Amino acid sequence: MIKILVLNGPSLNMLGKREPALYGAETLDDIMQGLRERAASLSVQLEQVQSNEEGVLVSQILASREKFDGIILNPAAYTHTSVALRDALQAVTVPCVEVHLTNTAAREEFRHVSLTAGACLGQIMGFGAMGYHLALIGLVQYLKSGRGLARNPSADG
Secondary structure (H helix, E strand, O other), X not given: OEEEEEEEOOOHHHOOOOOHHHHOOOOHHHHHHHHHHHHHHOOEEEEEEEOOOHHHHHHHHHHHHHOOOEEEEEOHHHXXXXXXXXXXXXXXXXOEEEEEOOOHHHOXXXXXXXXXXXXXXXXXXXXXXXXXXXXXXXXXXXXXXXXXXXXXXXXXX
């Protein structure tokens, strides 16, 4: 079974409360519940971690190599500041898709540059919660194509 790690960065635990006109009314739990349902329909196992701490996200990425076939990452504000997240992504062979609820290229100028996107398989932004679903579908298709299996799937038994 394909295993995907979903990592959510700072302040995403405030979705539904923080700037709902910009980020929507859905909570992170709502978004992850819908994503778990989509994953089940694709026979994919998800594990989700949200942290406001950069080091926790880095540690999760580094530990993903032996446990996961892919990563969906919403680095939130760390997108524009974290060399550490980029280095961690480059240190592992696990393909990653970066997701943003909003189109960061259409927002403030400081949000136009992603330090992490260059270390990812792809980037999806501007589609709200649907971006997570698009990332999952794309990542699963990539993995099933045989181009991106990072860990040994036969170890699952």
